[in-house]
Amino acid sequence: MTPLRCLLIDDEMLARLALRQALEPHTDITVVGECGNAEEAILAVDRLHPDLVFLDIHMPGMDGLELASRLPAGALPWIVFATAYDTHALRAFDAGAIDYVLKPIDQDRFDHCIARLLQRWRQMEAPPTRFHALATAARRMSVRVGEHHRVIRVADIDYASAEGNYVSLHVGGESILHRESMKNLELELGPEQFLRIHRRTLVNVDRVREVHPLFHGDAEIVLRDGTRLTLSRRFRDAAKPVLGLR
Template structure:
């Protein structure tokens, strides 16, 4: 006998989670293994429970649905049905990327169509997400309207197979490192599975400044600035760390640090 499809529900709205549980109760081959209220809970639950399917809200606090997928290791990626309240471009983008979505409010018939697609993917052994999904979703997430909490207070990073949640207020600077971003807190550093552009969009520009294509610095950590002839700056942080800015980011630094032109 085929085991049931193990489903994780992720939505920050309690009524939405209840609605999904009610609909799944009528599906004999589906088993709800848990529910999560935000992205942090979702990342932990996916790593711990390894669900076959996640019903994933797009917009949630810290991180959103796209951030959840970027934080989950590729080999742990489940099948996903996105839940969204956004019409027009969002729906078109999901269709173009061959991903399924549920547009709130949705009816039972539309929900069952999504489940039928999941069953077909399971039958053909194609439950995993595409390897290039993260990049495609990131381009879409940057077009969505902001949530009520536009700037993150935590970032998700990797420590081996585990995930660590860092407080943004503790971060000194972020530096690109291959396909990851190295997040520095004092003498410690952790890898975040996101691009510099995605992380910059999450950080409050009052607190952080992009100083180079590969560098974002917390403003209040900068203790000294030394101009260099080509238009660059050497930034000395409180702990003595020295970082070099890029020429094209000179004006940003001047504004952020109130430097003369």
């Protein structure tokens, strides 16, 4: 399994150290950076592209809840809030958190949180099966468009791309904006049918026609309608068995 890339955001160094110690038994998670305030964090998320963020709620200046609201939804990592007050739990989930942990960290509760995260991560990386493909073909999703909802057959989506605070669903030459994070959309669409080829792109594997190697480990994916998308080096190993590459 590809390790989860994790960023720690807390204004207290000892709190970041406690998170590092709690993460030590979990070898499927790699800490790629630490930040002591929201301004540093915004730059780090854009530069490091973490899959997971542990985010303190109470920080001087911009707090964790405001920081979460300012991150672009299209490229939003999973967020686990760290807080000393369980009264913040509802606000944390309203801000898009996938979970929260209380300070001081209880290792059993923390391990339970990590187990759920890794289970979801494995589901996202699982290879497709015929049963899953048939289930995906029958599914629908609803997207708010103005004052009404547009119902889309999941199998009709060619690919999805991050667009600022939205994701754009590309369906038969039409682009439909949907306010959702790429990670949540990936779970909604189903990793058995939609392959992450870039931190900002998901593609319907049934639409892939050709794959052309590029420089530095990247590749170009050509869809049936001629659309060209980048398969980044970071996601190429996971894409190989799905696309039959060697």
